[in-house]
Amino acid sequence: MPTIENALSALRGALDIAVEDRQIALNPCGAVKAPRRGIADRAYLTxxxxxxxxxxxxxxxxxxxxxxxxxxxxxxxxxxxxxxxxxxxxxxxxxxxxxxxxxxxxxxxxxxxxxxxxxxxxxxxxxxxxxxxxxxxxxxxxxxxxxxxxxxxxxxxxxxxxxxxxxxxxxxxxxxxxxxxxxxxxxxxxxxxxxxxxxxxAASLAISAGANVKAVQRMLGHAKASMTLDTYADLFPDDLEAVASALDVAARAALESTADSLRTGQQ
CATH class of the missing domain: 1.10.443.10 (Intergrase catalytic core)
Known part of the structure; x- marks a missing residue:
């Protein structure tokens, strides 16, 4: 998949130059999108x-x-x-x-x-x-x-x-x-x-140890954090449960605080 993306990017860039030089009217690759990346099956060791x-x-x-x-x-x-x-x-x-x-x-x-x-x-x-x-x-x-x-x-x-x-x-x-x-x-x-x-x-062990996406990106030498997320999307599902739990705790705390304020005001 990266090979396809790189080839498409190179072709699009070359055709952009051709448009600027008025050799062609439009870049035929302008609206072409690379195929979506699938999540590859990988072997992660403990x-x-x-x-x-x-x-x-x-x-x-x-x-x-x-x-x-x-x-x-x-x-x-x-x-x-x-x-x-x-x-x-x-x-x-x-x-x-x-x-x-x-x-x-x-x-x-x-x-x-x-x-x-x-x-x-x-x-x-x-x-x-x-x-x-x-x-x-x-x-x-x-x-x-x-x-x-x-x-x-x-x-x-x-x-x-x-x-x-x-x-x-x-x-x-x-x-x-x-x-x-x-x-x-x-x-x-x-x-x-x-x-x-x-x-x-290494990515799996780092993520399981609590490393954030930016840290894993720098460790692996990825150009962007989005590349790290795309590559290792299968390693982050538990984070969704953590987010939901954190939101639940925050929401309950806010509701209790609001209720306390109302009770204090009524007194």
Missing amino acids: HSQVHQLADAVRTHPEVVRFLAYTGLRWGEMAALRVCDFDMLRRRVNITRGVAEVRGALVWSTPKDHERRAVPFPAMLADELSGLMAGKSRDDLVFTGAEGAVLRVSTWRPRIMARAVKDVQSAAAAARAVELRATGVATTVEFPTVSPHDLRHT
């Missing part, structure tokens, strides 16, 4: 599942925890240098990214050209410090063999996919035992997740 997956990962388990608790894109994480971390404030500065294009590495600014500072939990500090030990300021923090860029095209199928299958098998075995013993399976089925799903998990 805190427990994040740690289960990290424990099952045989190489670079720190990647799972870091992505799940910061929401960085893979290319942003792979491009991080020691100098990008502020360990005292527990912040990581996102200033660039790296992508694979036909097997070649392409370095660039972050998506949407938005530099940002992202917080990370204190529990990750020791692990991150260990990754930086003995490195210079310009060295990469997350690396493959011999300090090379950590590539998602290799890590995803060889490392993460296998770990996901292991955890899923363990969950299925536990459910089978529970069913035989009590007739009810209490162990949650483990979803199929990719490295990018860890970014969605």
